[in-house]
Every structure is written in C-alpha cells, then in structure tokens.
Amino acid sequence: MVSDIIAQFNELAESLLKAEKETPALSYRSPEELHNLIDLKINSEGFDENNLVQLLKTIAENTTKTSGHRFFNQLFGGRIDIAVVADMLASLLNISMYTYKVAGVHVLLEQEIVNKMCSFIGFEKGEGIFTPGGSLSNMIAMIMARNEADQSIKQTGIPVNKFIAYTSCQSHYSVTKNAGIVGIGRQNVRQITVDYSGKMRLDELEETIQNDIAAGLKPFFINATTGTTVLGAFDDVEKIADIAEKYGIWLHVDGAWGGSMILNEKYQHLFKGAERADSFTWDAHKMMGVPLIASTILTREKGMLKKHFSEPADYLFQADDDFLNPGTRSIQCGRRNDVLKVWAAWKCLGDEGYATRIDKLRSKALYLADKIYQDSELQLLCQPESLNVCFDVPEKSSQQICDYLDRNGIIKVGYGVFKGKSFIRAICVNPEMTESDLDFFVEQVKAAATILD
C-alpha cells in the first residue's frame, strides 16, 4: 500500500522537478483553457488510478512554480528539502494536534519550537501554539486583548461596544478584517498614518489614543508590525511599547513576515521592545522556508491561551495534563501537524544555519535594490528594511508591467500602493536565487516597460 504511494509520488516529483527546471515560470491559462486541458470533472464512476497519476502530473506542471527562480510574487518561495520531507511524513502519519494521547511526541516538538521562538523574542515565561495562518494568529491576539480589557466578554459577549484598536495604514489587512469578525467592527480600527519609510507615526498614535479616551472610548489593542506586507518596514516597537504601557493597552507585534529576521543578531535591534509585547505572530512558512502553513501566536504570559480558548470537552480531553493537550489552547479542534516540518528544518540548520539564511536573503534584496538604484531607467521607492524591493519604471504602469510578465509566463511579481503611488514589489525570499536570476528579473521588467510603450 505505502509502496504504491511511494512509486506514484516518485513519478510526480520527478516530473515536477523537470518542469521547474525547464519552465521556471508558467504561462497564463484561463479557466476555460485549463478545463479543456485537464479532465477536472468528478463523475459517478471511478477513474483509473494510473491515469489519475498522469492527471496529477499535468496539474503539477500547470501549477505556479513557487520554488522556481522566476517567482517574486509572494512572501514565500523556495524549498528546504528536509522540511518538505517532514511535511510529507506528516500527511502519511496523519495525527491531529489536540491531545497527547493522539499527537504524543509531536506535542513535544511543538513545545520545543514555541519555546525556541519565545526565547528569541525575550518572552521568558511565554507560550504559544501553531495556527492556520498569520491572519488567524493576529485574530487570536485581538480576542485575548478584547477579553482582557473586559473579563466578562467570553461569557456574556460584547457589552455596549466602545473598543478601539490601533494599527498603521501599512499593516496587514487582517487587523481590520479581524475587528469585523470578533465583533469590534472594522470602523473601530484607527489607521494611523506612516512616515516616509512606512513606520507608524508615534505622535499621531498617542494623540489618537488620547482623543479616544477623552471621547469615552476604550482603547484595547495596538498592533505594531515588524515587516509590513508591502514595504517590509518595521514599526518602532520600543516606543510603541512605551505608549501601550502608559495607557494600559494590549500590545501585539505582527511579525508574520519579518519575525524571522530576529534569528540573526544583526537584525535583532529591529525588535527592541518586542519582549514587552503581550503577543507576537511569527510565520515560519515565510522567511524560514518551510511549506505553508506554519504560523504561530506567542504570548508573553503563560496561561493566556488556555484562559481565552479552553472549552470543556470530556469526550476529548480525558487523559494527561491540560498542558500536554494543546487543544485546550487552540482556536481549532482537529488541527493538522504543522510543526514537524519546522522542527525538521530548524534541527537541520540549527540557529546558526538560520542566521546565515537570513543574511543570505538580505544580501539578495540589497543586491537587487542596489542594481535598481544604479539604473537610470528605474526608480527605487526606498531602501529596503527587510526583503521587499519596491520600485517603478517612471511614467510606466506597474500594474501593466506585472500583468504582461505574468500573462506571458516570464516572471510572477506583484505591485503595491504607497501614498497613492503604484510600484512593483519584488520579494527576495528564496536563497537559491542567483545574481543572474535577479539580473534577468530587472532586464525583463525593463523589456516589458519598453514593449508597453
């Protein structure tokens, strides 16, 4: 049985490897074209397993090569082999991460990773849990903040709603979205403006809080971003922590994107003050290079997750201490094993290997930024603070350039908007990218701009 799995998988993996090498990008196909190319329809009758492996092969070949050298589109890319092996093993083992009875040693692996992350942040007595993504990690933080601001909410719901959250206008969209989800309301998130480099304005933050308090409202949550989605900018966590402390507001640090830069001591100054935060989001599937999803929510104080997310379930939590049953601290019930891949990669690389990886990524970003800066036809938007290289071709539409590169199967890259201006955002998160890949990227952007004249 498992030997069939291996044989089938071997065939698929080899075909994918070949496709990644030969066509590292992927030509655009419309839904209609894909439906014509691949028999996607499920029928009453079954379908021969060998033919199905061939179909899966065609699907794999027609999937964006996020590990290829033409992918600059997202906050993830590349592939750490041992992490992929571990994640495949997780599919084969197929446990659920709620109890020690079923998840056993994997509960200990999760503790090891969470403790490791907490020690980097400076959460000396912290804890944490893996979640299904940065948006949900941020949501868990907002729920804890809301419930700590009013201890009755878990039981009796939100009373007359006066809660106000604060985040920069450059923060991830999940902060506003989550306010809509947890009953606070999207309008009650104050979008604080940013300075020229994309950092939240501290004077405006404090003034807004003071005005809200004067108006009888209840500030309950400040989100500081370490690595914004578009620019890769870092908020000044230390100064925001001062404000949070002064007004008694929960401080959350959204390090979903940039959090992993803490793994290299050269960049640890960017996180100064994070040890005073109440919670921290860290996605290992971004800069740490493991397959999606591997997000964590970490808290400074142990017991917070259980306090706000435990629910009695005697059919489930029936053996072992609660501390060994992560389901008592999770927003989910059944939960995929997302930790094994992170543990395998970190064990393999060690702290030192990850420090080196972060430096390598950073040097790729700086190489690309410098190349763009030196080029008179291109305009660098700002010096990258992490791995986001933002630039444009003056008087050309960034959107049209990105679409052209995508539709013609040359490069996947996206655009962003900052202060009303649209620009190309290239993410340098795959350490296998060579300088010639980056050179190719710049050439192709320029060529596209010329064609679009």
Place this chain on the structure above:
Amino acid sequence: MVSDIIAQFNELAESLLKAEKETPALSYRSPEELHNLIDLKINSEGFDENNLVQLLKTIAENTTKTSGHRFFNQLFGGRIDIAVVADMLASLLNISMYTYKVAGVHVLLEQEIVNKMCSFIGFEKGEGIFTPGGSLSNMIAMIMARNEADQSIKQTGIPVNKFIAYTSCQSHYSVTKNAGIVGIGRQNVRQITVDYSGKMRLDELEETIQNDIAAGLKPFFINATTGTTVLGAFDDVEKIADIAEKYGIWLHVDGAWGGSMILNEKYQHLFKGAERADSFTWDAHKMMGVPLIASTILTREKGMLKKHFSEPADYLFQADDDFLNPGTRSIQCGRRNDVLKVWAAWKCLGDEGYATRIDKLRSKALYLADKIYQDSELQLLCQPESLNVCFDVPEKSSQQICDYLDRNGIIKVGYGVFKGKSFIRAICVNPEMTESDLDFFVEQVKAAATILD
C-alpha cells in the same frame, strides 16, 4: 534536490509501513521517556541530514498509528493512498489558495469539489470554501448569521448584545466556543436537551425561542447537527428548518462528522431539509478518508462569504475576477492547498466509490454494535445512527478500561458521557478494519475489564 527528498521519504515511509504492521497500536511513553529516547532539542549548530532522517524515523515509529487496525479513538482513521499522494504533492507544490495568479488550476479544483458537495446537499446556487477545520467552518457560519441579523456589525461592531444561539447539548463544543470568540458570549448559547437517541428536542427548541423573543432577545442562529460527536446522532433537520423559517433565524447544519453519509442515497433521508439551511459544514478528512485537514463551509446563497469576509487588499487581489480569487471569501489570507487530496480521492473513487465506502463503514459499525448487543457481559448504549458504537461493561469504569488499553499499547479508544453516564465510544471509520479486528477489539475490552476487577 527533489531526488534527495524522494530517497529520504522512501526510507521513512517504508519504516512507517513496517511499524504499522508490526505494532499497530503504540505503547504509552511519558514526555520524559520520549525526551530520553529522541534528541528533540534544537541547537545552535546544525544537525547532519542523514542522522536527521533517522530521528524522523524514530519519531514516526513513536507516533500513534491512526491508519493502523487498533485505532478507534477519533472521527478519522485509515488512509486512501491516492489522497496521501496528492497531499504530499501539495507540500511539494506549495501554493497559497488566495489568488488565481498563484493557485490557478487548484482554484478550479476547489470549485469542482464545492459544487459537488452543494449538489449533494441540494444547494442549487450554493458556494463554499475550504477552511482549517470544522470548528472554524462552524465559526464562519455563526459570523454570517450574526452579520445577517444586523447588517451594521461588520463595520461598527456588536451593538447592545441581545443575540441568542441554539444548539443541542450533544452538539460539538465549537458552537459554544465560537460564541465566546465572535463576541456573542458563551452564555448566550441555549443548550437544548436531547431525546433518548441524542436528537435535539424540538418542543423545547421552539419554546425557548418564544421565551427569548418575549424577553426582548434576538434569536439569530440555530445549529442542527447531522452526526453528533459522541453518539453520531442526527437532528431532525426538516423540522428544525420549519422552526428556523417560522422565526426568521439562520439555520446552520453541522455535518462535520456525519455529512459524508449524504454520499450514499440510503442515508440521504437523514439530511431531509438540509437544502433549506443557510450553511453547512462538511469535513472530508473524517468519513471521506483524506488526510487532515479538509473542512468546508457551504452556503445556500452565493455571495454570502464575500459579503462577510472580503477585505480590500490591492497588493494581493490585483488580477482576475474576484470569483477566481478565493482569498476574497476566506477567513484566512495565506491558505494551504487542502483541496488537491479531496479532488484526487473523489476523482479516483467517483460518487459510486464513495457510496460504497460509506456503506462499508456502516456495515462495520453495525457488525460491532450487533456483536456487543449479543454479548451478555456488555451493554450497548443505543443503536448507532452513523458510525459511533457506544457501550459499556456494566459496573466497570469506562475511563479505566480506555486508559488501561492505551497505556499498555493495546488499543486506542476513548469514552464519552451521555446523560451523566460514561461509556466507551468506538468509531468505525476505517474501511480496512476486518471483522477479526473488531472481534479483537471486543475481546480486549472484556479482558481489560476483568483485569481491572
């Protein structure tokens, strides 16, 4: 690179297969024992990759064999080979399910599966999305219900909170938990009692709603369960739909566990009225046998998910129609590819193959139930309505029996509580289980009961 992955994975998979055959259950080891046995600690220095594969092998051997023949503990178990292959391929492909630009053909696969599920339920113009688990699918339903009851909530938050939800006391714990999360409050979930077979009492449901309305409260959500967690009981959806319609309340059907029984027409009468529900949770990682997690939330009306979960993000949603960008309908931003494994399994089996599978599972459950019923030393709690076989050894502690079987590495099975009485809950969700496996299970329970005298 990928060839290393294959070689390493082959070694791990073969070792796991051997362990599953030789030790289908797993002896209990304490956290201390596991720490002594396996070098779990991550160090500054890296760790040799070949040695790491050996460590992963030891971890695999020391993981509960959820696909083994001694696992009756959870609402999942067993393994459909092609689904595992597809899930491993998903790890290797590593896309994120937010946009057509990145996820391409996988967006179409998700549409195919969701449409298929909707057509079984009778949601003629329905839609849906994969989520990270049944609890979150149920949460998404509750948020839609809350926001439909008061259209201002997404923007301005919950006003003076008068919302009341209804569910049976045998429903999954996530209903109450979610009320605590989305700002309704745990206390505002009415736990309606059940009849002798575990179905929600309809007279009590309607009376409670009437009382709440008379008290000036706002009923907004009824949860009907098709396949309760402990007994596997089905609420009477048709009659609950009448009540929901009469009082204008959102009806959600939690079919996380039993939903897949709709795949065999023999059991479709259990879902009568589900086509009138507003939303439906269906977990494919349970009876449909694919690896965790593969949960879906389905809605009768197209547009509901976008209405309540879209958030503008011009850096992300920048090409293609919104309908091709599932991120505009998701609670997550980055999202793992959970659909590929479901599509592969369903394509392979066809509707007919799944109908056969459901019947096979049901016949295993009935075989076990009958065997227990015939045995004078055992007491069957009730005739199973789905795949949960609940029974006890009179005058013996079910908890002690389960713990004994687990700690001695004989069988994994859990206990449940119904009307204050504790009993053993055996789940027959692995079609590979033979009658002799089920006979062995009964013998071992009886043997444990004798030893515990």
